[in-house]
Amino acid sequence: MKVTVTSRGDDVSNTLKRQIEQYLLDFGLYINEEEPDLVITVGGDGTLLQAFHDYSHRLEYTAFVGIHTGHLGFYADWIPEEVEKLVIHIAKTPYHVVEYPLLEVMIQTAEEKEYRHLALNECTVKSIEGSLVSSVDIKGDTFEIFRGDGLCISTPSGSTAYNKALGGAILHPSLASIQIAEMASINNRVYRTVGSPLVLPQHHTCLLKPLNDVAVQVSIDHFTPAFNQIKSIQCRVADEKIRFARFRPFPFWKRVKESFIGE
Template identity: 75%
Template sequence: MKFAVTSRGDDLSNDLQKRIKEQLMKHGLVFNQHEPELVITIGGDGTLLQAFHDYAKRLEETAFVGIHTGHLGFYADWVPSEVDQLIDDIVHKPFQVVEYPLLEVIIHHNQDEGERHLALNESTIKGLGGSIVSNVEIKGDTFEVFRGDGLCISTPSGSTAYNKALGGAILHPSLASIQISEMASINNRVYRTIGSPLVLPKHHVCLLRPLNEVEVQVTIDHYTLEYRHIHSLQCRVADERIRFARYRSFPFWKRVKESFIRE
């Protein structure tokens, strides 16, 4: 099996990266950064997010497993004290593939094909220097006209990130869906929004069409893009999915509990 190991860059993560690489190669696995079948990330959720974007064109061939070396990572199954067990499992056990839905975002500048991006957690659109006014269209029909700081569109696994801070619901990743949450909406006689997060299924497309001339900032996970103007932001559940390598059971709700309410 071909593998790659990525590190957050701190001393502990770098030491584990070197150790895992040496041990797996000693057991006959092939280190290959360009075409890995398994990517081991060492650090936190940000490290795994970066690895996801680095290998976004290999999602059908590549699975991910995470080791957290700081605070508990939501995507990471393992801690440094369990590295020997993980190495043994990788060498001797086939992994179970667990797939999570992704968000597809297409940024249209005019009536063009647009820039296509994939997000594991979320995408946001905000006004720079002022509120953003935007049509929110669902399945081709205008649902509302939003005015406020911006909107967050999240995946089920990303529902525990920025979406949660905005008061959105936590969704199980078995639900192929996206969630739209508001950032400080302005409601008056002219502008009226639903005021609650919206959960859209796989076959529904959401189109955000800015109506004012404010410059916009679009984020794709941890990447930030700024534009003087965009025609629209199209969001839907992506055809692609991220594949995680599971060597042991780690139920989603257990992750949620340990991440947020475990004492």
């Protein structure tokens, strides 16, 4: 098996990364950064998000497992004291693959250029100055005209992140869907929105078309690529999925409880 290890970059994570790499070599496994079968991330959810984007071109072949060196994460479920146990599992035990849905974002600019991105957590659309005014089309029909700070389109696994802070629902990652949550919408006689998060199934698309003359900022997870004169942003459930390697149960609702409620 070909494995690579990525680190958050702090001293603790870097030390642990070197320790894991030595364990992997001791068990006869191969370190391959270019075409890994398994990516081990050391740090937190942000580290795994980075690894997802680094290897988004080979999601069909690469699985991910995370070790957290800080607070318990939604993606990183192993702790530093368990690294030897994890490597033994990797070397000796066939892992179970769990797949989570992703968000496909298609951005079209006024120059008729089109850009495709995948998001593990969410895509946010905001204006840099003033309010964003945008039509929201669902399955090809105009649903509403939004005016406010912006919109957040999230995956089920990302529903516990920015989406939750906006009052969105927490969705189980087994649901192939996307969720649209509003950021400070303005409702009056001219602009009316439903005012509630919307959950769209796999076969539905959401198309946003900015209507006012403002600079629009689109963020994909923690990345903010630069686009000139955005004409439209189309979001849907992606055909690709992220693959997590599971060596033991990691129940989603247990993670939600531990993160937001505690014992």
